[in-house]
Amino acid sequence: MSRTLHRFADRTALVTGSSRGLGLLIARELARRGCRVMLCARDPRELGFAESRLRAEGAEVASVVCDITDESAPRALLDAVHDRFGPLDVLVNNAGIIQVGPLDALREEDFREAMETMLFAPLRLTLAALPDLRASTAGTLVNISSVGGRIAAPHLLPYATAKFAAAGLSQGLRAELAGAGAGAGEGAGVSVTTVLPGLMRTGSHTAARFHGRPGAEYSWFAAAASLPLLSMDAERAARAIVRAAERRRPELVLTPAAKVGVRLQGLAPATTTRLLGLAARILPGPGQDPRRNVRGSRAAADSPLPAAVTVLGDRAGRRYGEPGPGR
Template identity: 55%
Template sequence: MTDTTHAGLQGRMRSRTKADVRGRIALVTGGSRGLGLLIARELARLGARVTICARDEEELADAAALIRRDTGRSVSWEQCDLSDGRAVDEMVAEVTRRHGPVEILVNNAGIITVGPVESLDVDAFRRAIEVMFMGAVRLTLAVVPGMRERGEGRVINVTSIGGRIAAPHLLPYDCAKFAATGFSEGLRAELAGSGVSVTTAVPGLMRTGSHRAARFTGRRSREYAWFAAAASLPLISMDAERAARLIVRAGIRRKPELVLTAVAKAAVRAHGLAPATTTRALSLAARLLPSAGSSAKSGETSGASEHAKGTRWTDRVATLGEHAARRWNEPGTS
């Protein structure tokens, strides 16, 4: 295929994607920062009528202003705690009243707790499950019946490589993402032929600045150091803007699954072919990570802002992640 032919094909594909999105009512959870903000921006750029939701009103207002600045399009926002079933129902009713029934749902909201299992308590797991699994379930069950009745709709569930391979020191996140992945895949099977498609997006590490929003336990400064570095290195993490474009494109084209980053794709294949070997590799990685220290079983967590002034090495390695955090509305970067 010549470069000219390839460019023409890409142009036609982009045009079809834009036509499929223009005027659609889209709802993006966790849309106030990071990947969710970028997915919302991409949908707005393509002409969707976008509502973003999150828990922090100030962050939502800032995100809406950023999207308007970048795209020239206004987005609506709704403050909502996805762990509150009544709040979810009220939000869906308000979006429907103001704009119409949700036609594109992106379940993206997430929370990250980083630390060894000895330093975690049950609440860390409960919070993760409530937001990343039950929150997605509540919202999906609220909008999918209408989609089925109309015979048209798209659900995009942003899970994680952590929902396929349980990375050490991220167990609450892993567990919630495993549940979300199973829900997404099973939902697609049940909705087959209904006109409602379900896409499971499985990103690896992305440079969104998410280390700024994470909570840390155990030896918190050391946990921050490795996590900030891993989420920032260009060889193992992906540019978040590109990831958002690919996720939106996959959802609009009704792809069943999208695995992002070469490292994540290789890891999924390796785990499928040799799960025992993968587990041994993860065990080695766990031994290289910080131990729980004196705060074991305390269950206490702290935000990244308490550890953001790391060592010179950490600051240097996390430069790209910090740049992304400043651009995409992550906390503690003003």
């Protein structure tokens, strides 16, 4: 693994939700830049596989099993980082969940779960990590929001609600933490980068939860998350994210479709709302059992979508550790 000197060389990073998908790829990219990386996720088997995989590539890596929604998680994570590597320099808040379905198939608990996972848990971890980040000469915070944090797409409302909140928190933190770090002059302070990705080919359609009519919801989401014109290669996304953080960029929007959507939302919000309303009318209704919800790997069995449509997304999922159909 190349150890070419970067701003992150010989620094310590913590990446949440890093046993698979985008989090795993960000962790790998940080390690390639010379970072010591602590992984964390809930599934010990997936986490062990991810750690072994990165270590085989030459990474200096460790892992800790952790549910970030647990209020004791920040202390446990930072203790693990300190015990293994020392003070933290880079925190990447990446962990997330996706719930897909119409409003009538969702409950208040679904919104609470999304907010706890993608707003309050990252907030608690960030507050706990701030003493380390402020003391570091390379203190960096990366918050993975989503284009859904700017444009509330239908049938993704809990996700969009939490990502809107996460994007606002991240932007506010950048202003609050500018100059609040070690050293003085240009570049001092904790750098905060807000990332707004569009759809990426990580196999996320197999890990998402689908509500109402799972097979029908899976069909449109899996297709969008797999087709090249609508989704982005996740390895390229991870490289762009780490590069943006290294360069202390305030914001990064990924995928051409996401860039167009964000620009349209800014220039013509009424038109964007009308287009989203049309999309909502085309998408599936709640069905006869609106409280039904299943994971994508099971929803695939009820979907009429040809397997050929999701071949790129399925291949990416196998490569990046997402569970495939039947697992």
